Amino acid sequence: MAIKMNVGEALIDAVMGYAIVFLGIALLVLVVALVGKAMTAKAAKPLHAAPAPAPAPVQEPPKPTAPGAAGDLKLYDTPDRDAAMIMAIVADELKIPINELRFISIREVHRK
């Protein structure tokens, strides 16, 4: 026969459980943030260490809004036709009508 639980004991367990979840998550945040910091620092290091750093990439001037775009879509190295195709594919894959999606920018990624 299962034993019913004391209300006071249940309250303590509930509060303690919620606190443990927070504590565990807080520690996890700390660990994830530390790992993230270490990763980003490692990724940034070679740039600082380079003896003659390459000139900073010139900030591209703000692109005009793509013709016919609903919103403020900006295209970088992407022809209008390709952009239209990409947006249509994304809408089709997501099964969301294209007019319910918002594309901010489309940029061609150049592999080094």
Place this chain on the structure above:
Amino acid sequence: MDKILETLKGLWTDSGFYLFFVGDGWKSLVMIAVACVLLYLGIKKKFEPLLLVGIAFGCLLTNLPGAGLYHMELWDEFLNESSPYFHSYGRILREGGLIDILYIGVKAGVYPSLIFIGVGAMTDFGPLIANPKSFFLGAAAQFGVFFAFFGAVLLGFTGPAAAAIGIIGGADGPTSILTATLLAPALLGPIAIAAYSYMALIPMIQPPIMRLLTTEKERAVKMEQLREVSKTEKIVFPIVVAAFVILLLPSTAPLIGCLMFGNLLRETGVTERLSDVAQNALMNIVTLFLGISVGATTVASRFLTIETLKIVALGLIAFCFSTIGGLLVGKLMYKLSGGKINPLIGAAGVSAVPMAARVAQVEGQKANPSNFLLMHAMGPNVAGVIGSAIAAGFLIKVFGA
């Protein structure tokens, strides 16, 4: 002539139709009606159909008198410490029906964990890595778990049963099933049905609470774009999280271990075939077995009780209070960040992925049509999966002995 009549009589008394009118047979008819309602909700209303249709059909099969696909009495003896068949899978294999054999996967906690491999393989933790503060919203949204647990104790449930009911508030089906299997196997049917039904009802349950607890100004907040997360970070994340959380709370190992394993398959870039199998074939096969075998536990004599009604009510309370917990901490973060965090994303901390994040997106856009919260809400949403696994791990640890 007598021989013919006797044969016909024998056929009639052996038939399920006859058994409906013997003893508590009418209860089976009620359960068949319940199964039909669940099938309607799954097929017509599309309430979590992948699982609800299986659960409903399992419910239908198990309540057809004489079908003999699932034998509750075998499992009662399996769980009875004084029985010679205590924990005897051999007897289940020898004497059980088809669903008894499939149910072994639930009983051994295999299906929920395998589903978590698929969930991990389908989850992008990028938004969470980019903004680790989202983790707190995933933790906050476990409020309903502990609130409902306390409520269940007040309503007279035992500690383990209350813990299994409370975890419905985690809005995570596999976690609910695993916890119920370990802590309150007799309540598995109603708990699973409540969990999946409320998950499907999130777009109806959450918005009124969101509008009640937040101002128009808060809901309209546009959040800054998330930073880009490197491939290496995404690969390291599941390894670190699995090791850290399991070391902290070993009882979370089946859930967190499988979730993070699935995610690692997704992110490594060298196990695409395995990731694909985990996301599709494995997930579908396990969902199929899980649904039908969980549905089969809804035997009329166990399901048609006041306790089921209490579980259904407590499940709703759990979902509401989880949403409230997430929103309140979201509001706190809004204040602390000087209005940079939209508190609506707190409601996405209940883990129902990606439904809860979509609800936050929709509500945010109603307040500000140029608001795009989906990616921001995905952080707390996937954090909720980890949060509910930790909550379940705690409850299993405390009440599992």
